[in-house]
Structure formats: C-alpha cells, structure tokens
Amino acid sequence: MSNHTGSYMLNEVIKSLKEIGIFNKLTRTDSRALLKAVFGVGYQYDCNPGEILEDIAEEFDVCYSCLTFxxxxxxxxCQKCGRWESA
Ligand SMILES: [Zn+2]
Incomplete structure (x- = not known):
C-alpha cells in the first residue's frame, strides 16, 4: 500500500517550485539533485514515484518508474519500463 497523499503532496511541492522558477535558477545538476532528494523523501514515506512525477516526468527528462534521467x-x-516499441 503506498502513500498516495504523500506522493501527491510532493508532486504539488515540485510544481510550486517550478512555478516560482526555482529550476531555472539552478544548474541542471542541482535541479536533479533536488529532485533526487525529493524522491529520497518519497521513498522513506512509501510514496509512489509515478504520482510524485505525475504530469511533470517528461519536463524533467526522468522516467517515473525507474527514475532514470x-x-x-x-x-x-521509458521504453524498458513501459515496454513500448520505438517508432
Ligand atoms: Zn524507466
């Protein structure tokens, strides 16, 4: 059973950070470090990465399943997790 409330709360936090332009002020490396820190918190609280990244995975170039950038x-x-055929 995963923590859906916590997952969506983290999703909202990331969206809020994005809205105020935090990620534009950070280097790509630092943006990813911040996201990884959020994933780490999510993991500790039994959150679901797919929900944490809902609507925003593609923007950050990260697979919501395996968290690979x-x-x-x-x-x-990604293709491996989603088992989709490349065009
Ligand atoms: Zn993947």
Whole structure:
C-alpha cells in the first residue's frame, strides 16, 4: 500500500517550485539533485514515484518508474519500463 497523499503532496511541492522558477535558477545538476532528494523523501514515506512525477516526468527528462534521467520517454515512462516499441 503506498502513500498516495504523500506522493501527491510532493508532486504539488515540485510544481510550486517550478512555478516560482526555482529550476531555472539552478544548474541542471542541482535541479536533479533536488529532485533526487525529493524522491529520497518519497521513498522513506512509501510514496509512489509515478504520482510524485505525475504530469511533470517528461519536463524533467526522468522516467517515473525507474527514475532514470535522459532516456526517451513516452507518457513519462521509458521504453524498458513501459515496454513500448520505438517508432
Ligand atoms: Zn524507466
């Protein structure tokens, strides 16, 4: 049973940080470090990465399932996790 409330709360926090432009002020490396820290908190509280990254996975180039950066995504999930065929 995962912590859906906590997952969506973290999702809202990331969206709020994005809205005020925090990620534009950070380097790519620091943005990813911040996201990884959020994923780490989510993991401790039994959150679901797919919910944490709902609607925003593609923006950050991260697969919502395996949390790998810089892989081609379709609907927020990489080819390996989503088992989709590449075009
Ligand atoms: Zn993946």
């Amino acid at each position: 810089d892989v081609p995504l379709r609907d927020g999930i």
